[in-house]
Amino acid sequence: xQQVKQNxxxxxxxEGRISILNCDYTNSMFDYFLWYKKYPAEGPTFLISISSxxxxxxxxxxxxxxxxxxxxxxxHIVPSQPGDSAVYFCAASADTGGFKTIFGAGTRLFVKx
Amino acid sequence: xxxxTQTPRYLIKTRGQQVTLSCSxxxxxxxxxxYQQTPGQGLQFLFEYFSETQRNKGNFPGRFSxxxxxxxxxxxNVSTLELGDSALYLCASRGHANTEAxxxxxxxxxxx
Numbered sequence: 001x002q003q004v005k006q007n008x009x010x011x012x013x014x015e016g017r018i019s020i021l022n023c024d025y026t027n028s029m030f031d032y033f034l035w036y037k038k039y040p041a042e043g044p045t046f047l048i049s050i051s052s053x054x055x056x057x058x059x060x061x062x063x064x065x066x067x068x069x070x071x072x073x074x075x076h077i078v079p080s081q082p083g084d085s086a087v088y089f090c091a092a093s094a095d096t097g098g099f100k101t102i103f104g105a106g107t108r109l110f111v112k113x
Numbered sequence: 114x115x116x117x118t119q120t121p122r123y124l125i126k127t128r129g130q131q132v133t134l135s136c137s138x139x140x141x142x143x144x145x146x147x148y149q150q151t152p153g154q155g156l157q158f159l160f161e162y163f164s165e166t167q168r169n170k171g172n173f174p175g176r177f178s179x180x181x182x183x184x185x186x187x188x189x190n191v192s193t194l195e196l197g198d199s200a201l202y203l204c205a206s207r208g209h210a211n212t213e214a215x216x217x218x219x220x221x222x223x224x225x
Contacts, residue, residue, distance in 0.1 A: 089155060100161055101214060103157075
């Protein structure tokens with residue numbers, strides 16, 4: 001049962017344009033959502049998060065949007081840079097007496113110079 | 114502040130053997146989670162420990178086990194290794210609820 005889904009395995013974008021990565025979830029108990037970035041042979045690094053009480057959170061070039069009714073979130077990167085090329089994981093967590101964070105399968109972003 | 118440290122970084126084992134992986138969390142973090150990453154499968158949740166107690170468990174067979182010590186360091190053990198256990202095993206520590214988890218660099222396990 002894949003509770004967090006990233007349906008696009010890869011995305012290719014031109015440098016300077018917007019990258020939009022999408023994520024859907026099924027469990028309405030999730031109340032905190034995160035995006036991580038991962039380079040090969042390294043552990044994921046935290047990028048940005050959003051609480052379920054918000055619908056938008058912005059940090060520099062990165063903005064996360066949350067649509068609770070659709071159980072959908074997206075990460076926007078503007079402008080995209082070649083250094084953004086990596087695998088992006090969407091994650092969701094619910095504090096049900098423990099910190100169980102569920103990750104999606106990841107989307108590989110290629111930013112072309 | 115030191116990050117999450119996982120040892121060893123690389124490991125090659127034979128089918129049927131067992132293996133123990135180690136994780137030292139960020140100082141002060143009491144929650145440690147373990148994940149398995151295989152190509153195309155994302156990060157699959159194995160289990161989470163907090164103050165030496167397992168609080169959450171993913172859908173993995175009983176061959177996968179773990180423990181946490183009083184200093185919050187954690188170990189993961191896989192017995193009777195199978196070829197399909199070849200993966201990157203990641204450990205993450207967290208300080209508080211609804212905050213980000215910090216990951217180690219992982220242990221790359223290859224079963225031959």
